[in-house]
Amino acid sequence: MSKIAAAPTLEDVAKKAGVSTATVSRCLNAPDRVVAETRTKVMAAVTALGYTPNFAARVMAAKRTFTVGAIIPTMENAIFARGLQAFQEELHARGYTLLVASSAYKPEVEEEQIRALVARGADGLLLIGHDRAESVYDYLERQSVPTLVAWSYQAKARVPSIGFDNRAAMRGLTEAVIQRGHTCIAMVSGVCAGNDRAALRVAGWKDALLENGLADSATRIVETPYGIEAGAAAFANLMAGPIKPTAIMCGNDVLAVGALQKAHEMGMAVPKDVAITGFDDVELARIVTPSLTTVQVPHRDMGIQAARALVDMVENKRAGTSVQLETSIRFRASLARNTQ
Amino acid sequence: MSKIAAAPTLEDVAKKAGVSTATVSRCLNAPDRVVAETRTKVMAAVTALGYTPNFAARVMAAKRTFTVGAIIPTMENAIFARGLQAFQEELHARGYTLLVASSAYKPEVEEEQIRALVARGADGLLLIGHDRAESVYDYLERQSVPTLVAWSYQAKARVPSIGFDNRAAMRGLTEAVIQRGHTCIAMVSGVCAGNDRAALRVAGWKDALLENGLADSATRIVETPYGIEAGAAAFANLMAGPIKPTAIMCGNDVLAVGALQKAHEMGMAVPKDVAITGFDDVELARIVTPSLTTVQVPHRDMGIQAARALVDMVENKRAGTSVQLETSIRFRASLARNTQ
DNA sequence: TGTTAAAATGTAAGCGCTTGCATTGCGCGT
DNA sequence: ACGCGCAATGCAAGCGCTTACATTTTAACA
Incomplete structure (x- = not known):
């Protein structure tokens, strides 16, 4: 008779490995603070149980999520896709996960999404463009969530931006x-x-x-x-x-x-x-x-630089500096070489 | 001298409103279980403090996230965009939030994303297509996360699917x-x-x-x-x-x-x-x-039906049934009306 | 071999919220 | 005026994890 198998917890792993929960936790988060033999035992227990850490619990205890959120106006078309892809790759390389939400170009939806992402513990936020209610910036400041703007460069804005003119x-x-x-x-x-x-x-x-x-x-x-x-x-x-x-x-x-x-x-x-x-x-x-x-537009470059800047802001509690990128014109067939 | 303003908590709100945390919680989650006068006081405190509930804490306590995850092979192109849009709209209408991740068509990335979403407490999961390692389905079963497949219909598969042939x-x-x-x-x-x-x-x-x-x-x-x-x-x-x-x-x-x-x-x-x-x-x-x-392909219809089916699985702990949708051919210029 | 510092591990206090249960307060019937 | 039942509220126990601090083990040295 199998009882309802609740997902295994740290404690289950600890019991199975015959160590304390603290040791299991350290095994997972700082393997070098645990002696090899113990680590092996613990890892075996983790595998045997198919243990996955409960993210919410970890967040609550550690107050860090290693997650950053991005809110883009639309996913329907590719405008932001390439830059976001680069953003997320760079983030991934630095151990962060990206959560994406889209606002359908509606300020009130964007605000809702911002709150949702903050509530979910995003360590940092990427927003598109500067133009939004001051109250949003107030909120972000109060919650002390580092925020960066992309796709638009404005030197004097309230939050730093990586973008172009x-x-x-x-x-x-x-x-x-x-x-x-x-x-x-x-x-x-x-x-x-x-x-x-x-x-x-x-x-x-x-x-x-x-x-x-x-x-x-x-x-x-x-x-x-x-x-x-x-x-x-x-x-x-x-x-x-x-x-x-x-x-x-x-x-x-x-x-x-x-x-x-x-x-x-x-x-x-x-x-x-x-x-x-x-x-x-x-x-x-x-x-x-x-x-x-x-x-x-330098989509990929923008994405990469944004990721670096945001991670820097998050990890070093730095204010973050704006970067202006260059654009160039791509002449193609829809504009005649010479009309006259 | 302002002290470092940590984000306000339920307790701060409770204190400010002169009630217990339980009451504040109920105010937010079941307003009708609280008398109007109290509710007003509490809401005032919430607004004054700019309080946003901590999602992780809520998840831990309630074991529900009202979040579902979807993992699609790619975001770069629009193949999944329309269906996903409909999926998320329908989800939203039912009070759920959608988290999207992309696997870049790589099974190992997909598995990683699945774990990430499950760890984040997704109440349900939408996957594209049936073809993946059995171990993934084992994992999902053990974690008891309701899972639905879209974009492909296969009656005899291990998880239900909403899709076409x-x-x-x-x-x-x-x-x-x-x-x-x-x-x-x-x-x-x-x-x-x-x-x-x-x-x-x-x-x-x-x-x-x-x-x-x-x-x-x-x-x-x-x-x-x-x-x-x-x-x-x-x-x-x-x-x-x-x-x-x-x-x-x-x-x-x-x-x-x-x-x-x-x-x-x-x-x-x-x-x-x-x-x-x-x-x-x-x-x-x-x-x-x-x-x-x-x-x-009936993108929107598929998205909507998938949302309904998944929510049903989540809320009623039902197994979920597969649905086959019809496709049709769109004849356009790239295929001649008649070659001969 | 005895000391002692460093390394490894254990203990237990939260993190911010929900919720079952206990308590309080109210309107009503008699 | 009293007791009853129910609605409104409070109390407090967790949820699964991290981490400061306490304790034990190990190893290095005299």
Whole structure:
């Protein structure tokens, strides 16, 4: 008659190995503080019982989880995947586990996720972008959870960040478009509220337009939620007016792909009839036809540096310093070499 | 002089509200067991202190986490994203949190992740596909963690599954290709070891070939890791021989997109020179040019049903029953309507 | 061989919460 | 006005682990 087999505990292992629970614990966490012979006995008991330490108990006792949390706006598309992958690999190499949650671009969901991750004892947190309620930062401070921002660099922000200058990057790309002879340059932006990346990209686009005397272009902007369909709709919207832009710059690659699709559907040739650009350089940008001119972001490098910085903040209780990374433009088929 | 503000605990709240910790706990977990006046006091204290319950402590005491874990082979591409999204939405609606980990298609990583999730107290687990070491199932049984498999349906398997018949689906698609007049039909498969979906898709492809007297085609198969590049290389590989297949069927859409790219690069027209098919019907399949003929999988439905089934298993300690879902073929441009 | 310090191990006090059970307080019937 | 039953609250025992401190063992030295 087998009794209900509750998962074995440290104590079970200790009993089986004929030692104290403290010794078993040390065996697992600091093997060199235990003599080889004992260690062997204990390990045998662990294996025999199929013991797995209870994480919650360990956390409670040790007040460390070796877990860091990341909250990203979306998992549906690959924008954050590559960087996050690198982040998690680097974390893993340093003995940390990554927990990921997604906020669906909703501030209130993000806040909920932050609390969930903190409650779960995350030793540190990675957030995307700076733009969120001050109260969130207050909370994080009170809970003293080291926090780092990625995908956006802002020197004077409340928490350190590892990222790039979204504004300058977008300005650079816009200048390139202008150089190609375009004068009517519209923009499809993601939702800017609560999203500094989106807002800064719009700002960069405007910067370039104004500097080049294209102020009238600067009103031709549509803001739309994230998604291919949304990008398509926005494109149609911009093309509906009497004056059709000759270039459509999108706040991210996903929107740009939508625009590309819609252009195709509407029988407009890209880049002949209209040039289209994206931002992020996700894998998709190379795959679509025509391939997409976009801003290349150092995803992996960002992920790795973020991991290092965050672990440093966690382990040495240091404040953490911001790092600005460089972006570059990837010229591809969706923007003509020369319009004129 | 402010002392180091440790995060507030239940006791702090209790003290501030002038009640016992038990009352505060009940306020949070069973508000109706506490009289309104007290509840107000307690809630005020909670807010004032910015209290967040310590999850680990709660888990230890209650032995329930209201968390379920899912381990998917990859996050890099969208194959599992849609289904997982639905899974998590349904879970959320039922008061559960989803923790996701990815195994990079490596069995040993998967096992590690399973242990990590179990140690973290996951009340239930969602795994992709049935094919893994028996010892893993032994472990799960001993820890008595309800487990469900998705993306593959196998009635006689050790744990219940919500999925579809990969073999029959692939056979159906292959038959459609044969009907189009193709006789030299090669396959690019994902790695089959430890991946029943991949293996079953290959089996389905072979079934159709053999039934239609195309046995010689059945040797024209390349197995390759997951990824667009890998798909491209596999395509080139298959086209390198003296006899060029007129149709290339891929084990998933990502490989198919790679094949598509390579065909383009090699100057082969799709579907005129070579037809290409995928499997999964991810968003990408509609976006590439030409769009991809593929097997549509009921991602969202699968996710929702999986969530319901798993929660049922967790809450009612029921064994859980398997459900088979239907797939259908999405005919698109990459497979000619009629070759002859 | 006796001392003593260092190494190995054991003891037991929590970590912050939930919950069974004991206690208190209240409204009601008589 | 009294006792009853039930609702509201408090008390305190863990949950499984880590770790400071106490104790025992070992080994090294005179």
